Every structure is written in structure tokens, then in C-alpha cells.
Amino acid sequence: MFYAIETEGITKRFGGVAAVSDVSISIEQGELLGLLGPNGAGKTTLINMLSTMTEPSGGSARVWGFDVVADAHRVRQSIGVVFQDITLDERLTGRENLDIHGRLYGLEGRVRRERVEEVLALVDLTDRADTLVKTYSGGMLRRLQIARGFVHKPHILFLDEPTLGLDPQTRIHIWEYIKTLTEEEGVTIVLTTHYLEEADHLCNRVAIIDRGKIVVIDTPEALKSQLGGDVITLEVEGAADIARLRALYESNGFARVVTRGSTGVSMAVRDGERNIPHVLNLASRAGILVLSVSLHKPALDDVFLHHTGRALRDRETGDAEEYGRSRTRPMRR
Amino acid sequence: MIKRAMNVIYAMWLGEMLRFWRSKSRIIGALSTPLTFMIFLGPGLSSGFQFQGGGTVDLSFFAPGFIGMSVLFASLFGGGSVVWERESGILKEVLIAPISRFFIALGKAAGGVTIALIQGIMLLIIAGLIGVRYISGIGVLAGLIIMGLSGIGFIGLGVALASRIESPEGFQMIMSFLTMPLVLLSGAFFPISDLPIWLGGLVYLNPLTYCVEALRWCLLGYSTIPISLSVAVITLFAVAMLGIGGNLFGKIRI
Structure with a gap:
């Protein structure tokens, strides 16, 4: 069986502390898998290892059949990464951002231009494509950043907290865009979130991750019916x-x-x-x-509580988060 | 493979050009210092200098110095953009792409050199307008090559420093700490023949000296350091810095 992503006991330690500990998962092609957990649970570290940005301290992972350490280059050719923070160049226009991305991924000439148009249309940014990104609203920035992840038609797309910091209405819009893009493009998606509604609404399987371990993984419905x-x-x-x-x-x-x-x-x-x-x-x-x-109907809230003994939102400002933040050194804007 | 590399270099270059074109303040800022020097300091200095042999120094003598200075500023700044791009996260997006870091660095360098050349040409024209006489058209073209080569060297230096220094504040400090002595000890403002040994030693260790001397030779037809030596040092500096800069850039953790 070919898995889009397959990990065996993958582990990442920072100093003595394991941010991700002995995680083994298999993700099928075409899945939309949600990694659900509080801040500092290890979601981003796991994604960073799968996308070759961080080397695992132990275990192994194959992404689209390629080893993330030995074959990092080919892994990178197969994936797209949409970072948690905005990494668009605000001094360029929306179209220029996508165009340069396309060039970096080897798309040429007409193919690239058409592709850029296509994804711009999918996220409804066609009429703002030629204005500078610095004039975009928060929701538009997210949409453009997500669209950029699709430009080079990756087999697997990693979305790290795609709606973090957005107001609820914009969040629902972004979900619709992610759904549309996924349906149109047929990619495998791994997304991290600490919003239960997001995992419930978008994902066909949810892995609850807590303190670096996957506690349970199943469809949202099955998780809820366990209760x-x-x-x-x-x-x-x-x-x-x-x-x-x-x-x-x-x-x-x-x-x-x-x-x-x-x-x-x-x-x-x-x-x-x-x-x-x-x-x-x-x-x-x-x-x-x-x-x-x-x-x-039981929500994933109840599921999380059931499996970890804590409500999901309790630990938002816990020590683990502080530790995780200082280690991963997120980009500031 | 080569085509792929060229595309990446072009994409990086294109980004640099678009950003440069959009930030008028950067163009003005980069030009204003050498320009102010050339217009106000040049005439002031030339009236005060006299060669020991008796000949005077005119404004033309300083023009290559100011152009070299502009190349230095533009290039270091171009290389240093890595610091800001890392800070803002833009760099992550580029570094995750399935391409060799070396070509990314090369593309940035190509962009930086182009910008340095544009500014150099603007200064060449302005200097011409205020009375500097160049010896020949070929000389001016040779001067552009010297600017390009020196630019690559200083961009490499900028990228190398930017790859190691993580905070923009720190980079800014190193820059002002570095540019001042480089400019002052380069022979941009004084003839480098007959210097006291300790000063001469420092001047001869400074890569900018060779850039200024080579420009003087190309544009005006005279120099203290033989042109072959200048070109050799500049080329060596460019290759070494490109290597070091590319290497350190390759080690940046995302």
C-alpha cells in the first residue's frame, strides 16, 4: 500500500525535552488529516520534520515515498508548505509573489502564468492581484498564502494553523477556500490546528496530539461516537x-x-x-x-477532554508552549 | 539542470529588481551620501590637497572614490537584505523550495550587483556633468566591470555577515562599524603613495582600495597600484566572498 506519508517512531528532542515523541502514522493519498492539539503539543515540530525543515532526532519518515533525511530534495519537490506566519513579500504584488514562487518551483512560461491565474481565481483574488500585498487585509494575506502553496501542484500540502488569528467569519471563508482547493486539486493535506471546529469541519481524519504524542487518530465522527x-x-x-x-x-x-x-x-x-x-x-x-x-452531538471538545483529561483550551499559555516557542523561534512580522 | 539554475537565479534577480524599483527612498538614500560627498566634499578636499611633487589634486581624483563607496554601500546593503528577509519570514518560503541554496544566493548577488551598477552609472553621469573628464568610453566600460566584480565581493561579505547575525539591529551595528574604516582607509579621499607604513599597511589590506584604484585607472588613466594587481585582488576577493557567503547562507536554519 502506498502512503502519502508514513512515519515510524519519529522523534524530535530539543535539549532533553521531546517535542515529538515516537510518532507512527500513515496517511493515505487524498486524505485531509488534521493534527489537533494545544499550542506546544508538537504539531509544528512534526510538520517541520515532515517538510524537511527540521531533522528528526530519531525514527524515520517517508513523504511521497521519499525519506525526509536521505531524500530531502525529492521530498521538497513533492510538497507545498503554508507557514503559520505570513511569509509573503509585501513589497510585491499578489501576482508577483505567486509568479516568483512558480519560477522557484520550475514552472515555465505560459504554464506558470495560467496556473497563477487559476489559483488567484480559486481564492477570489483576481481583481486584487496587481496591488501590493502590503495593502491586503489579514484574510486576503491568508488566502494568497494558501493559494501560493498550490501553485506548483504539490502532491502533499502542509497547512500550519491556516486560520490562526483570524476572526470567525473570515475563518469560515478560509475553510471554504481550503475545501474548494482540495476538491479541485485532489492533494493530500495535513493541517495543524488548535481550533476544534476547524478539524471537525475540514478533516476526514483527526489525530489528537498532546505532549508530543498522538493520543488517538480516527474520523471526527468515529471519535465522537466513541463517546x-x-x-x-x-x-x-x-x-x-x-x-x-x-x-x-x-x-x-x-x-x-x-x-x-x-x-x-x-x-x-x-x-x-x-x-x-x-x-x-x-x-x-x-x-x-x-x-x-x-x-x-458531541464535539471534538468532548473528545479531547475524554482522551487527555483536560479541556483543549486550558493549556494555551502553559509552560510547554513557552518552551516550544523559544525553541522554534517563529518569525515575527 | 543548468536551465533550472538559470531560472532560479532569474527569479531571485527579478524579485530584487521589483523591490528596488518600488522603494524610491532606497535609491535616493543609497545615492545621496556619495553624491553629497562628491558635490560638497570633493571641491573642498581638492582645494586643500597638494602632491609633494607640487601637482594639485582636482575633483576628478575623488570621483572613483565616491563611486567605489556607492558600490560598497549598495552591495553590503544588498547582501544584508538576508537579515530582514529572515526576520520577516520571506526567506523561509525561498529556502523550502527544492533548489540549491547556492543558486538562491547567486540570484540575490546578481540582483545586488545590478543595483550597484545602476547606482554607479548614475554617479558616473553626475560626475561627468559636474566636470569630471573620463579618458575613454572603453575605460568607462572597464570601470563598470570593476564595479560589478567589487560588488560581487561586497555582496558576498554582506550575505556572509547577514547569515551569521540574526538581528537586524546587530547587522546595522556591524555595518556602520565596518563601512567607516573601509571607506576612510581606501584611498578614496587621499593619494595612497607616500603613506606612513602603518597606515599604508592598512590601506593595502582593504579590498575597497583596489576597487578605487582600478576605477581610477579605468576612468582617469592613472593609479598608484598597478591595474593588473588591482584586478587580481578584486577577482580573488569576489570569488572568495561568493564562496564564503554562499557557504554560510547554505547553513542558515529555517
Whole structure:
């Protein structure tokens, strides 16, 4: 089986501390894999090793079939990297930035010009292409930077925190662009994020990474259903109906049927939307009046909490982050 | 392979040119110092100097010095752009591309040399307008070659320093620390024959001296250091600095 990316026990130590520790993953062609974890969890270090920017201290990784150490040059030919910080040249126009990128990756003449037009159109920057990048808004900078990663048609694209620091509305726009680009181009994407909604919305598999280790990796749906699936909660008129309802659902094979407050009953189901009519039918056949029904789908938040014992946002300013920052020395603007 | 390398060099050169063209302040800034010197300091100096033999020094004598100075500033600055590009992250994007670092450095050098030459030519024209007489057209063309060669050397030096020094502030400090003695000890402002030994020694160790002397020979037809020696030193300096600069640039961690 050919994997776009395959790592075996890849490890990176800075001093005595392991930023990434013994990670083995296989990513199939065409996947959109999300690395989800708090700041300092090792996401960027992992991406840096896979994109040949940092040499691993142990283990090995093959990217598009090439070893990241021995065959770094060919790895670089197969990948695109969209950095966390903006690395566009603001003294040039959007088109010039893409054009020079295309030249550096060996695209020639007409092919390059057409390709630049194509990606500009995909991120809706065609009419701003000839203005200087220094006049762009934050969202436009991100769009241009993401588009640049696609110019040379990489097999694999690494997106490091593609929506970091953007307002929620712009973030949703960027997601749409990433989706469009991925569908149009059929590339394999590895993206890091500490936004749960982002991983949930974009990725077909999510790896939860914490303290340099991959804690769990699966589809967002599977991760969420590990928690017992969706929860349907019914509200009824009086306490008298509660016991009858519980008995009714328990005898019909529903799991985790529990009382909520004095007038509510909840139960776990696999596929919430499709089960609501069934649940309501059972109640009305038994002659019980249901006042309201609500559906809670577990979020990746719950998944993260479940696997690491902590909420994702707790550690945003932890020591590990400080350590990671001073080591990776991110570019300032 | 060669075509690929040429494309990379061209892409880097193109970027340098576009940036240069966009920053008018940089053009003005790079020209103003040598220009001010030439217009105000030149006449002042020439009225005060006398050769021991009795001949006087005229404005023409200083023109090659100011041009050499401009080449030095433009080239060091061109090489030093690596510091700013690393700081702003632009360099990461270039360094992750599947191309040899050496060709990237070469492309930057090509851009820097072109800029140094453009400024040199502007100064040549201005000097001509204020009364400096060049010996021949061929001499002027030879002068351009000297400027280009010296430019490569100083860009290499700039890139080498920029690759080792991570902060723009630090680089700025080293630059002013370096340019002052290079300019003062280059024979740009005084004839280098009959210098006291300690001063002469320093002057002869300075690569800019050979650049200025060679320019003097090409543009005006006389020099204290034989042209063959000047050309040899400049060429050696260019090759060595390109090698060192390219090597240190190759070691930059992203």
C-alpha cells in the first residue's frame, strides 16, 4: 500500500525535552488529516520534520515515498508548505509573489502564468492581484498564502494553523477556500490546528496530539461516537410521565436512558437526526405528550477532554508552549 | 539542470529588481551620501590637497572614490537584505523550495550587483556633468566591470555577515562599524603613495582600495597600484566572498 506519508517512531528532542515523541502514522493519498492539539503539543515540530525543515532526532519518515533525511530534495519537490506566519513579500504584488514562487518551483512560461491565474481565481483574488500585498487585509494575506502553496501542484500540502488569528467569519471563508482547493486539486493535506471546529469541519481524519504524542487518530465522527454518540433529550409535562418514558425506551433497546431534571429524559443514539421521529412515535403511541426535543452531538471538545483529561483550551499559555516557542523561534512580522 | 539554475537565479534577480524599483527612498538614500560627498566634499578636499611633487589634486581624483563607496554601500546593503528577509519570514518560503541554496544566493548577488551598477552609472553621469573628464568610453566600460566584480565581493561579505547575525539591529551595528574604516582607509579621499607604513599597511589590506584604484585607472588613466594587481585582488576577493557567503547562507536554519 502506498502512503502519502508514513512515519515510524519519529522523534524530535530539543535539549532533553521531546517535542515529538515516537510518532507512527500513515496517511493515505487524498486524505485531509488534521493534527489537533494545544499550542506546544508538537504539531509544528512534526510538520517541520515532515517538510524537511527540521531533522528528526530519531525514527524515520517517508513523504511521497521519499525519506525526509536521505531524500530531502525529492521530498521538497513533492510538497507545498503554508507557514503559520505570513511569509509573503509585501513589497510585491499578489501576482508577483505567486509568479516568483512558480519560477522557484520550475514552472515555465505560459504554464506558470495560467496556473497563477487559476489559483488567484480559486481564492477570489483576481481583481486584487496587481496591488501590493502590503495593502491586503489579514484574510486576503491568508488566502494568497494558501493559494501560493498550490501553485506548483504539490502532491502533499502542509497547512500550519491556516486560520490562526483570524476572526470567525473570515475563518469560515478560509475553510471554504481550503475545501474548494482540495476538491479541485485532489492533494493530500495535513493541517495543524488548535481550533476544534476547524478539524471537525475540514478533516476526514483527526489525530489528537498532546505532549508530543498522538493520543488517538480516527474520523471526527468515529471519535465522537466513541463517546456514546448523539444524545436526544425529551421534555414532558409532568414527573408522572418520566418513569413511563424511561421504561418505554429501555424496553425498545435504547442505551443510557437517564432522567434529566424533573421533566426530562435523555438517551444515547447512533444517528440523532434519523432517530428523533422514531423516538417521538414511540412516545405518542404510548399516549405521552412531548413538549420539546433536543439533540446534542458531541464535539471534538468532548473528545479531547475524554482522551487527555483536560479541556483543549486550558493549556494555551502553559509552560510547554513557552518552551516550544523559544525553541522554534517563529518569525515575527 | 543548468536551465533550472538559470531560472532560479532569474527569479531571485527579478524579485530584487521589483523591490528596488518600488522603494524610491532606497535609491535616493543609497545615492545621496556619495553624491553629497562628491558635490560638497570633493571641491573642498581638492582645494586643500597638494602632491609633494607640487601637482594639485582636482575633483576628478575623488570621483572613483565616491563611486567605489556607492558600490560598497549598495552591495553590503544588498547582501544584508538576508537579515530582514529572515526576520520577516520571506526567506523561509525561498529556502523550502527544492533548489540549491547556492543558486538562491547567486540570484540575490546578481540582483545586488545590478543595483550597484545602476547606482554607479548614475554617479558616473553626475560626475561627468559636474566636470569630471573620463579618458575613454572603453575605460568607462572597464570601470563598470570593476564595479560589478567589487560588488560581487561586497555582496558576498554582506550575505556572509547577514547569515551569521540574526538581528537586524546587530547587522546595522556591524555595518556602520565596518563601512567607516573601509571607506576612510581606501584611498578614496587621499593619494595612497607616500603613506606612513602603518597606515599604508592598512590601506593595502582593504579590498575597497583596489576597487578605487582600478576605477581610477579605468576612468582617469592613472593609479598608484598597478591595474593588473588591482584586478587580481578584486577577482580573488569576489570569488572568495561568493564562496564564503554562499557557504554560510547554505547553513542558515529555517
